[in-house]
Amino acid sequence: MDTFDKPDNTDIENSASEHSGPELTRRGLLMGTGALVVSFSTANAFAQTPAPAPAAPAAAPAKPPALPGSLDTDRYLDSWIRIDAQSKITVFTGKAELGQGIRTPLMQVAAEELYVDPKDIELITADTGRTPDEGFTAGSQSMQNSGTAIRNAAAQVRDLLIAQAATQWNLPADQLKVEKKRVIAPDGRSMGYGEVVVGQFLHVEAQPKSKLKTPDQFSVIGRDVQRVDIPGKVTGGVAYIQDLKMDGMVHARVVRPPSYSATLKNLDDTAIRKMPGVIEVVRDGNFLAVVTEKEYQAVKAMHALQLAAQWDEPAKLLDNANLSAELIGLETEVGTVAEAGTPAFPNGPTYEATFSRPYIMHGSIGPSCGIAVMKADGSLDVWSHTQGVFPDRDAIAQMLALPKPKVRVIHMEGSGCYGHNGADDAAADAALIATKVPGRPVRVQWMREQEHTWEPFGPGMVTKIKASVGADGMIDNWTYDLWSNSHGTRPGDAGSLLAGRHKSNPTPLKLPKININPNGNGDRNAIPLYAIPNQKILWHYVNQMPIRVSALRGLGAQPNVFSIESTMDELAMAAKTDPVEFRLKHMKDKRGYDVIKLAAEKFGWGKGTPARDHGVGFAFARYKNHAAYLAIAVELKVEPDTGRVRVIRCVSAIDSGQAVNPDGIRNQTEGGILQSLSWTLYEAVQFDKTRITSADWSSYPILRFASVPDTVEVHIIDRPGTPFLGTGEAAQGPTSAAIANAIRNATGKRITDLPLSRERVKTAIGA
Amino acid sequence: MTITLNVNGKSHQVDAEADTPLLYVLRNDLDLHAAKYGCGLGQCGACTVMIDGKAALSCVTPLLVAQGREITTVEGLGTAENPGPIQKAFIEKQSAQCGYCIAGMMMSGAALLKHNPKPSDDDIRAALRTNLCRCGTHMRIMAAIKRASELMGQQAALPAAESNRSAG
Ligand code: FES
Ligand code: FES
Numbered sequence: 037m038d039t040f041d042k043p044d045n046t047d048i049e050n051s052a053s054e055h056s057g058p059e060l061t062r063r064g065l066l067m068g069t070g071a072l073v074v075s076f077s078t079a080n081a082f083a084q085t086p087a088p089a090p091a092a093p094a095a096a097p098a099k100p101p102a103l104p105g106s107l108d109t110d111r112y113l114d115s116w117i118r119i120d121a122q123s124k125i126t127v128f129t130g131k132a133e134l135g136q137g138i139r140t141p142l143m144q145v146a147a148e149e150l151y152v153d154p155k156d157i158e159l160i161t162a163d164t165g166r167t168p169d170e171g172f173t174a175g176s177q178s179m180q181n182s183g184t185a186i187r188n189a190a191a192q193v194r195d196l197l198i199a200q201a202a203t204q205w206n207l208p209a210d211q212l213k214v215e216k217k218r219v220i221a222p223d224g225r226s227m228g229y230g231e232v233v234v235g236q237f238l239h240v241e242a243q244p245k246s247k248l249k250t251p252d253q254f255s256v257i258g259r260d261v262q263r264v265d266i267p268g269k270v271t272g273g274v275a276y277i278q279d280l281k282m283d284g285m286v287h288a289r290v291v292r293p294p295s296y297s298a299t300l301k302n303l304d305d306t307a308i309r310k311m312p313g314v315i316e317v318v319r320d321g322n323f324l325a326v327v328t329e330k331e332y333q334a335v336k337a338m339h340a341l342q343l344a345a346q347w348d349e350p351a352k353l354l355d356n357a358n359l360s361a362e363l364i365g366l367e368t369e370v371g372t373v374a375e376a377g378t379p380a381f382p383n384g385p386t387y388e389a390t391f392s393r394p395y396i397m398h399g400s401i402g403p404s405c406g407i408a409v410m411k412a413d414g415s416l417d418v419w420s421h422t423q424g425v426f427p428d429r430d431a432i433a434q435m436l437a438l439p440k441p442k443v444r445v446i447h448m449e450g451s452g453c454y455g456h457n458g459a460d461d462a463a464a465d466a467a468l469i470a471t472k473v474p475g476r477p478v479r480v481q482w483m484r485e486q487e488h489t490w491e492p493f494g495p496g497m498v499t500k501i502k503a504s505v506g507a508d509g510m511i512d513n514w515t516y517d518l519w520s521n522s523h524g525t526r527p528g529d530a531g532s533l534l535a536g537r538h539k540s541n542p543t544p545l546k547l548p549k550i551n552i553n554p555n556g557n558g559d560r561n562a563i564p565l566y567a568i569p570n571q572k573i574l575w576h577y578v579n580q581m582p583i584r585v586s587a588l589r590g591l592g593a594q595p596n597v598f599s600i601e602s603t604m605d606e607l608a609m610a611a612k613t614d615p616v617e618f619r620l621k622h623m624k625d626k627r628g629y630d631v632i633k634l635a636a637e638k639f640g641w642g643k644g645t646p647a648r649d650h651g652v653g654f655a656f657a658r659y660k661n662h663a664a665y666l667a668i669a670v671e672l673k674v675e676p677d678t679g680r681v682r683v684i685r686c687v688s689a690i691d692s693g694q695a696v697n698p699d700g701i702r703n704q705t706e707g708g709i710l711q712s713l714s715w716t717l718y719e720a721v722q723f724d725k726t727r728i729t730s731a732d733w734s735s736y737p738i739l740r741f742a743s744v745p746d747t748v749e750v751h752i753i754d755r756p757g758t759p760f761l762g763t764g765e766a767a768q769g770p771t772s773a774a775i776a777n778a779i780r781n782a783t784g785k786r787i788t789d790l791p792l793s794r795e796r797v798k799t800a801i802g803a
Numbered sequence: 804m805t806i807t808l809n810v811n812g813k814s815h816q817v818d819a820e821a822d823t824p825l826l827y828v829l830r831n832d833l834d835l836h837a838a839k840y841g842c843g844l845g846q847c848g849a850c851t852v853m854i855d856g857k858a859a860l861s862c863v864t865p866l867l868v869a870q871g872r873e874i875t876t877v878e879g880l881g882t883a884e885n886p887g888p889i890q891k892a893f894i895e896k897q898s899a900q901c902g903y904c905i906a907g908m909m910m911s912g913a914a915l916l917k918h919n920p921k922p923s924d925d926d927i928r929a930a931l932r933t934n935l936c937r938c939g940t941h942m943r944i945m946a947a948i949k950r951a952s953e954l955m956g957q958q959a960a961l962p963a964a965e966s967n968r969s970a971g
Binding site: 134135136137263268270271272273274278279281332398399401403453481704706709711733738739741744746747748 | 827830831834837841842846849881882886893894897899900902904906924931934938941
């Protein structure tokens with residue numbers, strides 16, 4: 037669903053399968069090898085990777101031709117698609133279902149090219165023992181990477197089936213057709229897919245180019261196919277890792293230190309060992325856990341263990357009341373994100389402001405869960421709702437000093453994750469505990485307060501903008517400075533796991549280095565997509581992480597777009613131009629222009645004046661500046677006495693390229709809008725100098741039904757035949773800014789610190 | 804101790820400590836895992852079931868309190884093959900993202916519809932006030948409960964129509 041892909045993401049930068057187009061072909065030629073030229077110049081036939089990436093270094097001569105999407109790393113067709121003798125089709129993806137509904141569109145693209153019904157396909161998701169390694173399910177890239185690979189593999193498999201049948205029948209391939217899992221000859225003879233596929237038939241390397249169906253031939257892509265996972269989920273099926281049961285399974289609860297750097301001073305666990313059902317009390321350095329026969333026994337033993345353990349707790353956290361100054365004070369280096377012309381403000385800027393976002397939570401509704409079993413041969417099976425089974429496997433193997441092949445990590449869905457939450461940690465907890473009770477599957481369920489206080493939060497950020505508008509009403513100068521940690525401390529290394537840090541012989545967290553690349557991180561969407569001749573964008577990097585942080589839906593995109601789009605409204609006002617008009621005047625990207633136009637039109641922008649205490653606001657961004665385009669208009673009401681904001685309606689327009697499952701796009705976008713609304717109006721992680729104090733839903737309030745808008749509209753601009761652009765994170769930034777702009781419209785006050793809480797609004801309007 | 808529970812119209816003997824919350828017994832002893840653990844604190848609604856026709860948070864309902872009362876879970880609303888009207892409505896409106904909160908939403912909705920077959924938007928919002936959804940599926944959840952109310956209305960009208968026909 038979210039956030040950037042591999043830690044040092046290379047899949048976009050190195051991918052050769054881009055949009056075709058004159059410059060790209062030229063870039064291909066510059067890159068040297070003939071194969072690459074071919075893949076570039078025919079790219080439109082199969083390309084689904086969108087990035088306008090810088091030219092990769094010249095490829096070594098031995099480099100094999102680039103293949104579409106993740107086929108490039110797992111090059112054999114049977115890594116992706118297998119067909120058995122009964123014509124049962126199994127499709128494999130290294131991506132995971134995270135609540136974003138990815139299973140269905142992946143099945144749709146396979147079904148489309150194989151000329152079958154999506155129901156005929158069994159989809160196996162992320163499993164280190166069975167599926168391709170596709171890194172993390174993140175960055176809204178599943179459709180680009182996996183969808184592209186599967187679609188191309190399916191098309192090639194279909195053509196191989198036809199070619200094979202043609203040879204057997206001694207007929208030209210173009211006279212054969214496929215239907216209902218059979219290859220059919222003009223004379224009516226037919227062969228099931230399963231009869232054609234014998235032995236290693238599909239164990240062949242994929243070709244760079246596939247014969248893909250064209251949009252006018254689609255029967256499955258672009259259709260609102262119902263999600264395959266929903267019937268099970270609404271009838272009590274085993275749908276989540278939390279529901280898994282295994283023979284002999286025992287229940288565990290961890291006892292975490294009361295704060296990040298607390299160390300265990302004293303523990304007498306004699307009484308706990310005697311509690312009903314207790315099998316084991318695990319103590320390994322600062323890592324504590326109980327293992328019991330029944331689940332609630334574990335909860336009770338955990339509470340007893342919490343009371344028994346005594347800790348030393350240093351006060352090492354930031355001053356939350358002074359967060360912006362604290363973050364700025366921690367700056368360690370400065371990186372240039374973008375630079376053009378020479379921004380200068382001889383007459384002072386037209387607008388200047390400092391914006392901030394607090395630390396915010398993933399706050400998955402189901403706390404993390406992990407299951408692991410240490411088998412007799414010393415190998416370990418782990419079930420996890422991680423975003424990356426392979427990196428999680430690597431980290432767990434390192435933590436336990438096991439060779440990687442001894443550890444298998446199997447993805448099983450958890451509740452929606454929105455980034456790097458506690459999933460990997462819970463898997464590591466289960467793995468570590470499993471080594472202490474070999475032979476018995478161990479299920480670790482985190483408690484609500486553990487998820488709240490130990491998940492890695494979305495980093496707090498500060499941004500400063502200065503901008504000016506020239507006599508022609510156009511922005512001429514723009515400087516942008518942002519302060520942020522890295523938003524990526526995902527596994528791969530044992531130090532990324534809480535258990536790895538808490539056990540004896542701990543592995544410390546490796547502090548990530550600043551890494552500026554086209555995907556963006558803290559600097560994601562820090563570059564405005566608008567035409568601005570003079571600009572300079574700097575990332576003031578904060579490498580220390582006093583508060584645990586990692587990837588949360590959109591990374592820096594939400595605070596950056598909030599800052600940029602708030603500023604756009606202020607500049608529009610200074611230029612005495614309607615804010616939508618002002619954006620359109622600066623928008624050179626046709627597709628960006630189109631979504632802005634459509635959202636404004638569907639909203640009825642500029643028609644009539646808002647009612648008393650009502651305000652309207654608009655915002656736009658292209659996610660990562662190379663993925664989905666999204667514009668949104670909102671109408672809200674501000675209660676003047678209390679400062680309470682109620683968003684009444686939201687109207688958005690999105691272009692995610694070729695729409696595979698439009699209803700899935702609508703569903704995810706509605707969700708993104710409402711989640712961002714919640715971040716924007718209510719959310720901030722609270723902590724004192726020692727502990728995280730947002731430990732439950734009352735100390736970390738989120739959106740409730742009473743405050744849900746009356747209507748949320750999502751209008752899709754479908755772009756048949758163009759690359760998939762992903763959807764999941766596009767709404768996070770624009771929604772925040774549109775709300776801030778609507779509050780400004782309603783009250784005349786600009787609030788630049790998130791959340792736009794009741795207290796802040798009340799103070800701003802002086803009520 | 805052994806306690807008798809009446810769940811989805813069936814009687815079950817369970818052997819558990821009396822302070823065990825109902826949620827753990829449903830999920831682990833009776834294999835009914837629709838109700839979810841979300842907070843264990845009565846704050847999120849993921850564990851909602853119906854007890855004597857009213858929405859109840861099973862994570863804070865001790866087993867002893869549940870004894871002898873009529874408990875309904877999502878499994879009692881229908882099956883994947885034969886979904887009940889609320890389940891049909893959630894499928895029809897595709898009212899889930901991760902879906903983790905959805906069982907609780909359906910039970911709060913079921914309790915509402917039992918007493919108020921034609922709820923207004925405000926009634927629905929009020930009935931779901933303890934239920935949290937982190938995926939932002941709220942619009943579709945409200946739409947599904949509205950749709951369920953229609954489907955239940957049609958279902959209620961059906962036997963009457965049939966008896967009219969046979970009479971005529
Ligand atoms: S799990 Fe019962 S209210 Fe949250
Ligand atoms: S659908 Fe994920 S929490 Fe509601």
